[in-house]
Amino acid sequence: MTSAYLSGFGNEFASEALPGALPPGQNSPQRCPYKLYAEQISGSAFTAPRGANLRSWLYRIRPSVRHFGRFERIEIPLWRSAPARESDLPIGQYRWDPPPMPLGDLCFVEGVRSMTTAGDVDSRRGVSIGFYFATRSMIDDYFTDADGELMILPQEGALRLATEFGRLEVAPGEICVIPRGVKFRAELAGAAARGYVCENYGAPFTLPWRGPIGANGLAEARDFLAPVAAFEDEQTPSRLTVKWGGGFFACSLDHSPLDVVAWRGNLAPYKYDLARFSPVGSILFDHPDPSIFTVLTSPSGEPGVADIDLAIFPERWLVAEHSFRPPWFHVNLMSEFMGLIHGRYDAKQSGFAPGGASLHGAMLPHGPDAEAFERATRETLAPAKLEGTLAFMLETRLPQHLTSYAATLPTLQKDYADCWSGLPRRFDGAP
Structure with missing residues (x-):
């Protein structure tokens, strides 16, 4: 899998996998190029101030309403959501040696192991933090988190993330953030992968105010990379899992949901090399x-x-x-x-x-x-x-x-x- 990237944190991007797929001048014209469907994904309230308003327009082969069939509840028991006060241990300082790779066949989603939770997932305030382990790629298997955005910090082994917006490759020493509600598939670049994962229920991550530091230093917006558009037009039996309200629900699809041919906006997955x-x-x-x-x-x-x-x-x-x-x-x-x-x-x-x-x-x-x-x-x-x-x-x-x-x-x-x-x-x- 090859990847190409757009540069800049929070920028308004425009990207198309086919020439002319982005409608000129309008977000939702009566007829989109290539007979695509126009769909907006909003990461903030419609009325959020301009600087905090996050949204992207997606031009896709099928609208997302075709993606959501009849759901059945499934169990991913070690991925926990707040409030989850499950431990009887007294308060104190805690430390863990690296946990061993679990036995068995695990994709990224099945391999999440929450260590701590804080706040309340339904109030969109707080966080879940833990490990992830993966021993196999997700094939015809997709995931979206309606509860929060995911920050992925690889520690061993790289991940290849196929998203609605395009493809990201993230390796140890880098981080990746996938916004709330964005569908993706995680593939292994090697035999296995492990790392840390943070599920943020609250306001999306942004660059901090630098105050007296001034205009330069810390993380620069230009070093954050978003994917260019890439799409899958595959009629293949697939499964989509949604995390919603702390629970997990799955439905069957007859196609890949990663069918966005073009997109424009300021809400997108991104990666960052911590060495920068x-x-x-x-x-x-x-x-x-x-x-x-x-x-x-x-x-x-x-x-x-x-x-x-x-x-x-x-x-x-x-x-x-x-x-x-x-x-x-x-x-x-x-x-x-x-x-x-x-x-x-x-x-x-x-x-x-x-x-x-x-x-x-x-x-x-x-x-x-x-x-x-x-x-x-x-x-x-x-x-x-x-x-x-x-x-x-x-x-x-x-x-x-x-x-x-x-x-x-x-x-x-x-x-x-x-x-x-x-x-x-x-x-x-x-x-």
Whole structure:
């Protein structure tokens, strides 16, 4: 599968797989070119302000009403939706080693394993975060999520995503976002794939306000890539699964629903190479707040407070003088789910492996382990570069609750809190 891309976050794009398939001048003419159907997909209310209004016009071989037949409820038991307060574990800091690849034949949708949920899926506020595993491609099998947009963060193995808008290939070190309601099929680029997945029920992810940083730095809109139009005109028995209200429903089709010949608008799937993120930081003293590492944010109704942020901790130079350089000890309003794509996270010397995860709940203290603290307080503070590392954090203002899967996962580190037990009383009473 080959892919081509359009550049720019939130841009109004126009793309056609056949010449002249886009109607000139009108979104919904009486007769569309090639006898196509015009259909709009809206990711916001019709009356949303212009800057926040998300919609695209799709020119397709069949309208989506032909896609939705008689539905039957199906079970995907380990993909959970909020509220799902399933764990009897006490509050605390939690960490997991990488879970093994499940046995059996799993496509991407069947392989989702929710670790935490927050908020309420029906109120369109909150999130579900976890792992995905895939050992086979989806063939004549399609999925759409009416509950939220999906952020996919591969950790091992690449995915090829065939969507209504075209094709995306996403590999470890990249992210992909599929908007609410967009149909897609996930295929494997190799033998298997695994990674992290975030289902965002709230406002669509957008670029954060850069404030005093100014016009440049962090993630640039130009580096986000949307697919060019590509369509499938296949009369093949297929299945479409829809996630709606926390449940899963499937119907049979006699064709591929990825039959969009052309599209225009500012709502589309997109991918981003995290290596293009331009970090900013201290160039004299002190460790800045982790908000400077925000790639994307889902705003809440409260100014300056996100429903969920994606922050990354990539390769970067550390140059601060007479400062404690790793993330400091802190007690935070936000709850933090962390994952590691590759390398080592600088605040944890051991125990946090690529493919693993940690959860630090709201107002529960956390920070560098004893070994990392001791090293950071003794090292010579010459300029140093963190290399070969990529960690991420999904943080939300809402409390994250463990699923039964997370609470009973054999890779749960029951001794995680012991990583701070080696922090001694250091007070010497001297001024």
